[in-house]
Amino acid sequence: MKRVTIADVANHANVSKSTVSQYINKRYDYMGEETKERIEKTIKELEYSPNMVAKSLKQKSTLTIGVIVANILHVFSTQVIRAIEDVCQENDFHVIVCNADDNPEKEKKYIEMLRAKQVDGMIVFPTGGNKDLYESLFNEGYPLIFVDRFVENLPIDSILLDNEAAAKLAVDHFVSKGYERIAILTTSIIRNITPRVERISGYKKALQASGIPIREEYIKSLDLNEIHNGLKEMLFAEHPPQAILAGNDLTLMQILNFVQEHKIQIPKELALIGIDELSFANIYSPSLTIVSQPTFEMGEMAASLLLKKVKKEDTKNEGCIHRLQPTLVIRESC
């Protein structure tokens, strides 16, 4: 497994290394037609494959960006990643994806390794625990974009859902169907994860706008494995909610599990709306009404913005917060 280098090609083709280099980079401005062919032939013969590591070292650019998602289990993450990859493909950039697993420690490790690997920029779904690190990246002028979550007091471009609008879409739909006892269930709210906080506040505002009183026992933020108990408590209380808004896909799955276990009829006994699309939303019976995020646009926007920064086309314009609008997809569960 001895690698063939540019020098080998040069020797075999009786030219110098720099000529080969020029050929590879398609800078054959003044190169002899015959020389070109000779080089091409020997490249094929020797099965030469350029060494990007060496190139990156020299050029101080890896043509690679890093993406750190907070939790890859959300379909939201996977869809945004797809969009990012598409944009990068088109621009001949590569993507390294890391999953922080909702763990700031892991996130830190990944940020450091991506820096060590000299990626040209990063898109991160911040876990909320590494503000100092983000800050030092920013101070170095390192291209960086946040997605899904916002970090306060840092002028870094962020792509966010209009979470309050998302909650409002759901609540208003519940209300239009005549429901008044409406609950919201999200995953844990420690570390002030943006979407969860905002969705709850949007829910409250929407209720108030409809003149429905807010009941604290209808608002729960729990770790995934506590949701089962939380639901039991909520649904078997004296005045159980008639409708639940699930804060994200995993939460909705937990609710569906509970519903299946307790043979609760949807939507007759309990109406359901989730935020985030689900692979089986259409297949499930009843099919599931959900609030959909424009995941593709979000990923695309994040990637294009980042690449602009990487290519120094956009240096100013720091700290923009881009809010994208959700849409309600009405199906049978409410």
Place this chain on the structure above:
Amino acid sequence: MKRVTIADVANHANVSKSTVSQYINKRYDYMGEETKERIEKTIKELEYSPNMVAKSLKQKSTLTIGVIVANILHVFSTQVIRAIEDVCQENDFHVIVCNADDNPEKEKKYIEMLRAKQVDGMIVFPTGGNKDLYESLFNEGYPLIFVDRFVENLPIDSILLDNEAAAKLAVDHFVSKGYERIAILTTSIIRNITPRVERISGYKKALQASGIPIREEYIKSLDLNEIHNGLKEMLFAEHPPQAILAGNDLTLMQILNFVQEHKIQIPKELALIGIDELSFANIYSPSLTIVSQPTFEMGEMAASLLLKKVKKEDTKNEGCIHRLQPTLVIRESC
């Protein structure tokens, strides 16, 4: 954004580069306690972060492997990837994941890019279209492992499901429930994709073993978007099957779509078994009986084997085919 290098650290700490290098690599056999502290301090001060690109160039090792999956939309792929990543984490290796999208052209592009990036080894779910490329990798002694699919006449270690056993588990379960008109539906079979071919042959063998005649009209291999029509044809025929075995998760989803659309009752009107676990198999009603692959073991095995080759602990032993056993998870759909 000027990077701080090992030389900067050396200057500020009044030592030579090599001393710093040794410190970083924890080779402080004979290093002065005081020197160590001085280096550590200046590293912190300057926020020095090592440049892995330079290190990789020197060491001819990137501590990174590449994974190319045929199609990332299968849960199978994502689960195997998770397991691979776990093993690599433990060994301080990084993983670059690429999705060939069932397209040999894309696969080729990715193989070339991973080589250019000097990854230390590759795990690929071969699309079946780049035999010459695999061969040249092999000839160079490039560490390589195949997963899910087998490539003939190439002595490369492969991790495969015992696909015939998987089909047999399903067929035997159908038979034990009294079904005789049993169909199998897989995605397209051009390019002889191993699991599809083997699952069909396993299906045939199992039927024969039970003394049930094989009917060609019960065997369909179609592109995903043709499944709808194929099902219509099959289920609205004179003697429609009473049971269908879905060759993979995406096929099963298509069937469920059809079933929902036509209000077909499961399992009363049609019994269903799928190969591959599904996120909602438990939640769906009726819950779905499936044949489960040991995805975690497969990924783990692939990664450990590859790392052994990378670390030259395993040089012989080429061309082993590891067959892992599936298990039947009985739920309500049959």
Place this chain on the structure above:
DNA sequence: CTGTTAGCGCCTTCAG
């Protein structure tokens, strides 16, 4: 115990 030196494979002036 620490410093000097010589590359890793590639790109980029700058001469020829």
Place this chain on the structure above:
DNA sequence: CTGAAGGCGCTAACAG
């Protein structure tokens, strides 16, 4: 139109 030389940041002998 082509070649020679220097250097990207780091490591690994080999001297001191």
